[in-house]
Amino acid sequence: MTETVASAEALASGLLTAAGMDPGNARTSARCIVMADVWGIGSHGLMRLPYYLQRMAAGGYPPDAELRVVDDTGPVVSATGGGGLGHWQLWEAAGLAVSRCRRYGIGAVAVADSGHCGALGLYTVPGLREGLLTLAFSNGPAVMPPWGGAKPLLSTSPLAAGIPARPRPAIIDMATSAVARGKIAAHARRGTQLPEGWALAADGTPTTDPQEALYGMLSPLGGAKGFALALLVESLAGGLAGPNLSADVPDMFTESDAPNPQRIGHVLITLDPARFAGGGEAAAKRLDRLAASVEDAGGRLPGRDRVLPENVDPHTPLKVDDGTVRELRQWAERLGVPPE
Numbered sequence: 001m002t003e004t005v006a007s008a009e010a011l012a013s014g015l016l017t018a019a020g021m022d023p024g025n026a027r028t029s030a031r032c033i034v035m036a037d038v039w040g041i042g043s044h045g046l047m048r049l050p051y052y053l054q055r056m057a058a059g060g061y062p063p064d065a066e067l068r069v070v071d072d073t074g075p076v077v078s079a080t081g082g083g084g085l086g087h088w089q090l091w092e093a094a095g096l097a098v099s100r101c102r103r104y105g106i107g108a109v110a111v112a113d114s115g116h117c118g119a120l121g122l123y124t125v126p127g128l129r130e131g132l133l134t135l136a137f138s139n140g141p142a143v144m145p146p147w148g149g150a151k152p153l154l155s156t157s158p159l160a161a162g163i164p165a166r167p168r169p170a171i172i173d174m175a176t177s178a179v180a181r182g183k184i185a186a187h188a189r190r191g192t193q194l195p196e197g198w199a200l201a202a203d204g205t206p207t208t209d210p211q212e213a214l215y216g217m218l219s220p221l222g223g224a225k226g227f228a229l230a231l232l233v234e235s236l237a238g239g240l241a242g243p244n245l246s247a248d249v250p251d252m253f254t255e256s257d258a259p260n261p262q263r264i265g266h267v268l269i270t271l272d273p274a275r276f277a278g279g280g281e282a283a284a285k286r287l288d289r290l291a292a293s294v295e296d297a298g299g300r301l302p303g304r305d306r307v308l309p310e311n312v313d314p315h316t317p318l319k320v321d322d323g324t325v326r327e328l329r330q331w332a333e334r335l336g337v338p339p340e
Contacts, residue, residue, distance in 0.1 A: 006314035008034045011328060011337075012049055018335035019056045020063030021085070029087035031309060036119040037318055039306050041173070043182025044119045046320055047189070050327040051252050052085055052116070053335075058258035060250065061085045061115050067092055070112075075104040078241075079111050083261030086117030086138075090266050094126040094134070097270040101132055105275035110241040111266040116140065116252060121173030124162025125308055127270045128169045131284065135269045136160040139237040140262070142246040143218045144177050147227040150204030152217050155246040156181050157230035157237075164273065164284070165291030171303025176230035177218035184213045185253060189323055214253055241265025 003011075012030035017023050037045035055061045065084025069077060077096060081089045093109040100107030117123070120136045127134035140155035156175035163170040175181075179198045187194055187210035199213030200206055207213055220226035238245040242265045249264060250257035273283035294301050331337075 003318045003320050005316045005318050008318050014337045015331055018337050019053055025088040028091050032087040032118050032122050035122055035309055041119045043180055043186050047324050053331050055258045060258045060260055075100055075106050077109045081111050081114035083113055086115040089114050090117045090123045093268055094123040097268045098126045098130055101270040101272050105272045107270040109268045112241045113263045115262050120158045120160040121171045124160055128162045128164050131164045133271045134162045137233050137236045137267045139234055139246045139265055141249040141251040143181055144220055145217050147224040154230045154234050157233035159233050165287045168304050170301045171306050176221050176226055178221050184210055188214050236267045237265040241267050
């Protein structure tokens, strides 16, 4: 089914508000959810909304959760999200990181006790708007075994970076598993087989069955080196922010886990290029040159085609999976949200 960006955002916002969220937080969350679809990351877009609503109804994402600062040194801020949905919380944290970076040259914001935040690269956008470089890290339920092991220990350990190159920024957004878990869920919904090398069954054997993979494990990206990178992400998001390490995070895709807060950790680090060697425009010009050299060599700058939210035409058509549409309509009826 084809929607528009505006109608999809209105539906998502209406559902989240009806589920008990503050209307402003619901609008911010809806924008982030739909932007994942706009960016072609459907595994983190509207497909996830029924799971969010299920968890909110069961208490796993308290709809009235607040974002509260618990420690503030100036350049480093630690906040807690009360178990709530992560999208609006991390968007607010990104804005705070930008303001602290402007003052100190660096802004590091940790959000503890939060929920899934969707496409992590979105939270580099506030920094990119100001010509700042942002790094983002998050954790989630354990789905990746240690290299050589057969027990899930780490999440997909996603990381993102927004690099303020001109005339267009680079946006890196990746899982350190061979594939994001949302893509496994998308295959499971469609009933299509997985490519080889993506996943392992619960007993550690390779599988192309998406249902086995969804309740099994994901292979690390690049073998032992990918696992080491995932361990670094977990150390930042789970170790520093927390409070849960991935091994303790309830699974979004397991219905019996819906009442249990995930208590995910997120960390954002924003850097001002002007505060680095050369001062003023020197670092910014080096980043511009670096980005240009990628394309001059025949390569593709990561995320170069991702439109920033403020540049998206609200009338842009948005293809939504029919199964997702059916589920959202059922939730609209359940929550008393009138059809658009």
